[in-house]
Amino acid sequence: MLPIKRTNLERFDVPRGDSETVIMLVEVPPQVNTGLHTHPGFDAAYLIEGDLTVLVQGQPSKPIKPANPGAWLRA
Numbered sequence: 686m687l688p689i690k691r692t693n694l695e696r697f698d699v700p701r702g703d704s705e706t707v708i709m710l711v712e713v714p715p716q717v718n719t720g721l722h723t724h725p726g727f728d729a730a731y732l733i734e735g736d737l738t739v740l741v742q743g744q745p746s747k748p749i750k751p752a753n754p755g756a757w758l759r760a
Contacts, residue, residue, distance in 0.1 A: 687714040 690712040698705050704726050713719065715735065730737065730749055737749040 687717075689713050689717065689719065 692710040692712075693707065694710060695708040696705060713735075730739070732749045732751045734751050739747040739749060741747070
């Protein structure tokens with residue numbers, strides 16, 4: 686199985702906040718499950734190709750389509 690590849694593109698502090706923004710390219714091979722994990726704060730995704738389904742505990746699954754930005758707030 687191929688590993689998930691992460692490339693950091695940019696990182697900066699959020700103005701007037703206590704968070705930072707990290708912009709990265711994440712390449713996930715087909716049929717790979719990233720496993721249950723969390724991120725603090727707000728998450729956003731832009732899918733270049735393929736299919737992505739975001740699962741948040743206690744919420745319905747959210748499919749993300751290529752070139753159709755999807756954003757979600759961590760519960």
